[in-house]
Amino acid sequence: MIFELKNLIRIFAIVWVAGPLVMADPPMVRSSASGRWSEPSTWENQRVPAKGDRVQVRPGHIVLFDGRIEAPLRSIHVAGTLEFDPERDTLLTVGLIQVQSGADPTESGFDDHPTTGPTHGHGPADSSESRPSLLVGTPARPIAVGRKAVIRLAEVEGLDPETCPAIVCRGGRMEFHGAAVNPTWTKLADPATPGGSTVVLDRAVEGWKIGDRVIITSTRHQFTKDENLTPRVRQAPQTEERIIRAIEGARLTLDTPLVNSHSATGKFRGEVALLSRNVVVESANPAGVRGHTMYHRDSLGSISFAEFRHLGKPGKLGKYSLHFHRAGDSMRGTSIVGASIWDSGNRWITIHGTNRLVIQDCVGYGSVGHGFFLEDGTEVNNILDGNLAVQASEGTPLPGQILAGDRNEGAGFWWANSRNAFTRNVAVECDGYGFQLDPPGPTDRPTGLEEIRRQPFLRFDGNEAHSHRHYGVNLALPAGHDAPETPDPVGPDSKHPLAIRGLRIWDCRWGFTPAISGLLVEDLDLAYCEYGFWKPVFDRHAYRRLSFYQCGKSYAHMTGRPPDPTTFPGPLEPIDDRPPVSVITRVLAEAGDRIRVLGCSADDGRIKMVRVNGIIARPIVADFSRWEAVLSAVPGRSTPLEAIAEDVSGNIEPTPHRMVFPTNSPQTTRRMTSGE
Numbered sequence: 001m002i003f004e005l006k007n008l009i010r011i012f013a014i015v016w017v018a019g020p021l022v023m024a025d026p027p028m029v030r031s032s033a034s035g036r037w038s039e040p041s042t043w044e045n046q047r048v049p050a051k052g053d054r055v056q057v058r059p060g061h062i063v064l065f066d067g068r069i070e071a072p073l074r075s076i077h078v079a080g081t082l083e084f085d086p087e088r089d090t091l092l093t094v095g096l097i098q099v100q101s102g103a104d105p106t107e108s109g110f111d112d113h114p115t116t117g118p119t120h121g122h123g124p125a126d127s128s129e130s131r132p133s134l135l136v137g138t139p140a141r142p143i144a145v146g147r148k149a150v151i152r153l154a155e156v157e158g159l160d161p162e163t164c165p166a167i168v169c170r171g172g173r174m175e176f177h178g179a180a181v182n183p184t185w186t187k188l189a190d191p192a193t194p195g196g197s198t199v200v201l202d203r204a205v206e207g208w209k210i211g212d213r214v215i216i217t218s219t220r221h222q223f224t225k226d227e228n229l230t231p232r233v234r235q236a237p238q239t240e241e242r243i244i245r246a247i248e249g250a251r252l253t254l255d256t257p258l259v260n261s262h263s264a265t266g267k268f269r270g271e272v273a274l275l276s277r278n279v280v281v282e283s284a285n286p287a288g289v290r291g292h293t294m295y296h297r298d299s300l301g302s303i304s305f306a307e308f309r310h311l312g313k314p315g316k317l318g319k320y321s322l323h324f325h326r327a328g329d330s331m332r333g334t335s336i337v338g339a340s341i342w343d344s345g346n347r348w349i350t351i352h353g354t355n356r357l358v359i360q361d362c363v364g365y366g367s368v369g370h371g372f373f374l375e376d377g378t379e380v381n382n383i384l385d386g387n388l389a390v391q392a393s394e395g396t397p398l399p400g401q402i403l404a405g406d407r408n409e410g411a412g413f414w415w416a417n418s419r420n421a422f423t424r425n426v427a428v429e430c431d432g433y434g435f436q437l438d439p440p441g442p443t444d445r446p447t448g449l450e451e452i453r454r455q456p457f458l459r460f461d462g463n464e465a466h467s468h469r470h471y472g473v474n475l476a477l478p479a480g481h482d483a484p485e486t487p488d489p490v491g492p493d494s495k496h497p498l499a500i501r502g503l504r505i506w507d508c509r510w511g512f513t514p515a516i517s518g519l520l521v522e523d524l525d526l527a528y529c530e531y532g533f534w535k536p537v538f539d540r541h542a543y544r545r546l547s548f549y550q551c552g553k554s555y556a557h558m559t560g561r562p563p564d565p566t567t568f569p570g571p572l573e574p575i576d577d578r579p580p581v582s583v584i585t586r587v588l589a590e591a592g593d594r595i596r597v598l599g600c601s602a603d604d605g606r607i608k609m610v611r612v613n614g615i616i617a618r619p620i621v622a623d624f625s626r627w628e629a630v631l632s633a634v635p636g637r638s639t640p641l642e643a644i645a646e647d648v649s650g651n652i653e654p655t656p657h658r659m660v661f662p663t664n665s666p667q668t669t670r671r672m673t674s675g676e
Helices: 002-018
Strands: 028-030 054-057 062-065 068-073 075-078 081-084 090-094 096-099 133-136 149-153 166-169 173-177 185-187 198-200 213-216 223-225 231-234 240-248 251-254 271-274 279-283 292-296 307-309 322-328 335-337 340-344 349-354 358-360 363-368 372-374 383-385 388-393 411-415 421-423 426-428 433-437 459-461 464-466 471-475 498-506 510-514 519-527 531-534 541-549 553-556 581-590 594-602 607-612 627-632 639-647 657-661
Touching (some): 096 133, 166 173, 173 279, 271 388, 335 581, 358 581, 383 594, 411 426, 426 433, 433 464, 464 471, 471 498, 581 639, 581 657, 594 607, 607 627, 627 639
Parallel strands (some): 028 054, 075 096, 081 133, 090 149, 096 166, 133 173, 279 307, 358 383, 372 411, 383 421, 421 459, 433 471, 464 498, 498 519, 510 531, 519 541
Antiparallel strands (some): 185 271, 198 251, 213 271, 223 231, 240 251, 594 627, 639 657
16 A cells, blocks of 8 residues: 555656646547448447547548437548438537548648648549548438438537637538428518418428428518607517428418518518528537538538528637638539528628639528628629528627728628629628628728729629618728718729619618719619618719609718719710629439539620530529539540530630539439539
8 A cells, every 4th residue: 555655646746747647639430441330340449439539531431420429529530431321310419520631630720721632623623532521411312301410519628619619621522411492581472460370471382391490581670760760779680580380382380479570562571581401510509619610722512401500609710600711713613502501600601712602592590790701802703692691790800800991790791892793682680781892991902902992793683681770782881981072993994883783672771872983773672761872972873763662861971963864874884895604503413314404604794695515504594593404424424514604795704614524433423513
C-alpha cells in the first residue's frame, strides 16, 4: 500500500511540473470493406462505430447507413461513399461530417477552400465514382415516400464550437434528396379568418401529408395605422405555424384554430407553405450550439425536397444554414430545389463568391439577418426562381463581413451585384426589406467593386413583396440615410438599365425605393402602402403601367421629377446585346436508352430557344426559365451534353453548360446528379 501511494505521489508530481496530461484522440474506426453500417464485417476489428468515435469511410468503400444513432459520434470523415438507405428510417447524430479526399480526418480548416485536387469548370468533369460522397438520397432514387432520413448535428466535447457541429464538403459530392412535394408553397384561394381551422388553397397539393408542418403567411403590415395609413404601433408577427390534420384536395384542416385573419382578395393573397420534408438536417440543441452546412469549391451535388431546420450560428461569419463558399464557376449545375430552411440563426441560403447556382421553389421561414443572401458582390449569373421568403428578422453586422455598410437588418432577398436573376419570388413579413439591392459603398470598394455598382439585372420579373415592417423593394438607398441631393453615379448605363417587370408591392410602410440611376420599370402594382415611392432618385428612369391603390402618398421626398410614361422608354435607350445564361440542373435515365435533361435559363430580353446537343428543348415555363429535353443515349457509353441558349436579338450564350452523363457506370441511376 505504501509503495502504491508513493507511485501515485510521484505521478502527481510529474503532472504538476510538466503540466496537464495530453488526452489521446478518441478511437478511430475505419471501414475495412463495402457493406452496411450495421454489419461488423464492414469495419476494422469487427466493431461497429459507437458513441464518441471518430469514423472514416475509406476510399473505394461504399458504406450503406441503415441505422439509428442517438448517442453522437464525434466525427465522420467520408473519403469513400456514405449512402443512406432510401428504404429505411434512419437517424445519424454526429458532431462533424467532412466529405473530402485523402487519409487525413482533419477537424478544422473549414473556412478556407482546397487549393489542390480536381478542378471542374465548364469542360467535362471526371467520373464521380471515385469522389468522396455523402448521399442522403439521389435525384434518381430519393429517400422513399413514407421513410425519413435525419442527420442531427450535436455539440461534442473536443470539437471547436466556433466551427462545429457541421457538415462540410471540400471537393467531394454531397446530395440531399427527399420525396417530391408539389407545390412547396401556394396562394390562398379564400380568406382565412380568426377562429377557423381550415384553409383553402388555390390548387390541390401532392406529397403534403397529415402531420406535416405548414405556415400561413401574414397579410397585415407590421404596424397598426390611423386613417392616413401612418404606422403607430408595431404588431406581433402574424404568420402562423400549424400542423395538418386532414387534406381534401385543396382544403387543409389545421390542428388548432387561426388567431389572425389572412386575406385573399384579387391580386392580394397570403401564402401557405409546407415546411416538412422527409430528409432533415437539424441541430440537436437549437438553444445551445447550432450546426451549419457548407459546400466548398470543386464540390458536386444538389439538393431537392430536403429540410434544414434550427441551423445557423448566430453572429458568426460564414456559419450559415446552407452555405456555398467561394465556389466560383466550379459548381455550375448545382441546384437547390424545393428545400425548406426554417428557424435559422444566421441566413437561409448564402451564395458567397459562387456563380450559376439555381435556387428554385424553396421556402425560407424565420432567419436572423438576411435570408436568401448573395454575400459580397462577386456573385453573378445565379438564378433564384419561385422562392418564398418569410420573416427575415433584424440582426447585427457580422464580425469581419466584407461589405461593412450592410446593417443586416433583415431582407428576404439581399444582393450587391445585380447580374443575377430573380423571378417569381415572394417576400413576406421581413423586418427590413422584402428585396434589397445594397451595392458597395464608399467604405466597401476594394479593387473591382466599383464596376459592381453598374451591373444591370440578368432578370427581375414577376416578384412580389408584402406585409413588411419597412421597405418592400429597396434599390440602393443605404439604411438610415437620406437620398442624395444629386444623383449618385451608382447604376448601369442608359443602354443597359436595371429592368424590373411585373412587380407587386403591398401592405408595406415604404413600398418602392428606387434610389439608383438607370432604371426601367413596367407593370408595377403598389397598394396599401404608407408611401408608394419613397425617396426615389429620378435619374435616367423610365416607367409605364404603374398602379397605385390606397397608398397614403404616391411619391415622397423625390430627387428629380417622375418621367412621363408617354415618352417611355425615354430618357433610356435600352438594347439587348447581352447573352443568356443556362444551367443544366438534372439528368435522369429513362427507359429505352433515353435521358431527360432538365435546366434553367435567364436573359434580360426574351429567349428564343435552348438547344441540348442540337435538340430544341421544350419550355416548361414560357420564358424558358425552366425547360427539358429528351435525348437518346448510346448504351454502355458516357454521353457528353451541351446546353446553349439564344435570345430573340440573336445573342448566343458564349459559355454553354457542358457536362458528361456517365451511362457507362453500373451505378448511374443511383449516383448521377447535376454538374458532372
